[in-house]
Amino acid sequence: MSTIEQTRTKSSPFAVDLAGKTAVVTGARGGIGRAISELFIANGARVVGIQRRPAEGLGDRFANVEADLSDPIALRQAADQVLRENEVDILVNNAGINIRHRFEEFPLEDWNAVLQLNLAAVVELTQLFGRPMLEREHGTIINIASMLSFTGGFTAAAYAASKGAVGQLTKSIANEWAPRGVTVNAIAPGFIDTEMNVALRADETRNRQIHERIPAGRWGLPTDIAGAALFLTSDGARYIQGVVLPVDGGYLAR
DSSP states (O other): OHHHHHHHHHOOOOOOOOTEEEEEEEEOOHHHHHHHHHHHHHTTOOOEEEESOOOOSSTTTTTEEEEETTTTHHHHHHHHHHHOOOOOOOEEOOOOOOOOOGGGGOOHHHHHHHHIIIIIIIHHHHHHHHHHHHTTTTTEEHHHHHHGGSSOSSHHHHHHHHHHHHHHHHHHHHHHHHGGGGGEEEEEEOSSSSSGGGHHOHHHHHHHHHHHHTTTOOBBBBBHHHHHHHHTTTTGGTTTTOOOEEETTTTOOH
């Protein structure tokens, strides 16, 4: 058994052959982005992570590109660097932020910061990496949406607006690009145990309410989202187009 096959057996819930493919994952330093990167690498891919600070410990098939994706100039420079050095087969738009305020007090500066990273950056990265995919008539784009693509949440109006838009954007792009060989889908994570949700988990009342609503009986893990992302890169997902896939332990079904 080869080293790659051994790694797949140990690390992957299932195997998809990504050998020879290059994936770009934004926000790969931790949480969902890191879990996706690890699983892609375990299945043979080379991964380029774009984030403000370097991701460490991901091995020799991982490359860091440091960039603040909320800065349009830095975003374009990072994309240009990646495209000069790589033929990108997979793009995962994962990087995002949530700034919480009561809506009547929501500063416009914070609103714009959330929309810039969560939506505008997704639009531009998809254009920049998607154009070469269209030329080759092959590629996969996965956007990370949210439960707040479907629900409103509390004190998260900017985040909900941005993630709702990501869901609709995904569908619209898929309508145009599916006939041209590029698969575009989104994953809507449920309540996932990541750094973004530390405060939510610390709120005993809200944490209990969330936990009671999840039929699976637990918060999700970043690896739960990574498994869905891996599936969406597979040949078995080629007829899945424009979907916003909830990976939520059944939260929306309750």
